[in-house]
Amino acid sequence: MRARPDEKPLPSRRLPVSESRPRRVLRLLATLTVLGAVAGAVAWILPEHLRAAAPAGKPPPPRVSRAAVEEGRSIVKLGPAERRQIGVETVTLRSTRHREERQAYGAVLDLARVTDLTNSYASARAQLMTAQARLEVSRSAYQRAKALGPYATAVQVESAEGTFRTDDASLAAAESQLRTLAATAQQEWGPVLGRAIVERSALVTGLIERARFLVQVTLPPGESVGQPPVTAYAELPPQSARVPLDYVSPATRTDQRIQGLSYFYTVAGDSGFLPGMSSLVFVPSAKSVSGVAVPEDAIVHWQGGAWFYRSVGPDAFARHPLDTGGPMSDDSFVVAGLPDETEIVLRGAQALLSEEMKSQLRVSGDDD
Structure with a gap:
């Protein structure tokens, strides 16, 4: 049956087919992706304390605090394994x-x-020997002329006598010049060094050849050590290594900058010191003090x-x-008022200080 020319064809109705399902799946996945992105953005925008309150898959691990305040002081607690891990070594x-x-x-x-x-x-001694030799010759010539x-x-006799005189x-x-130089050496450098200059002994030879250097050691004003010790110790900067000094004699003058008792010592030429250098020197005295000798390596x-850590209980350090202005002995600080046997942290004190400071930061953060 043909359609008439004035009639419009009816629109065809398409039934759903299997090809349209993948499109719906894709739209669903796109929608889920957008929702996930929005949720992530919202979580990022939320304040930190709201995010922490939101449920999560795994709870955060608890913070381990190695320090606590007990009896008004901060205590750092570390077991043997933890001490080995951060390099803490102790000594009693x-x-x-x-x-x-x-x-x-x-x-120096x-x-x-x-x-x-x-x-x-x-040179004066050589001139003296020359003058002695000339005098012997001229004396003999004068005596022969008179004989x-x-x-x-x-004329011959007078000439021989003139040469002799x-x-x-x-x-x-020449003798006077020699005596003057000897007196000058002793006046400037003291009897020990002065005699060494006159005799050109091994002490002066070593100084001239720079095998050793001469060090003037000056005590603070008003202090003394009694009998000067045979050995003192100088700190070589910048490592602060101790270098032994050998006693020579009391100094003939003081250091004008310090105005204290002074002594002459010598130091090895290969020790690292050079003329013009200054250094701290530790001079043992006749006085003795009681206490625990804490070495410098333990100080933070x-x-x-300045501080050091000592044991105050099992695996606990304070x-x-x-x-630092107190008494010292053998490169150590003598601390009084400690138990007869005290366990101190010899190495790793800086690590303990870091643990203590981290604990204080956590406490202040929690208070905020």
């Missing part, structure tokens, strides 16, 4: 008597003057003070203040 020290060290100031001297005096004395009697003219005066001048510095 006994309270006993120690020979106190006085802090002094050392200056320029020895050009010692060299000049040594050379001048050697000739009438066979020698008056001149050589005698030259000898006296914080807030302008920070103890240290007076």
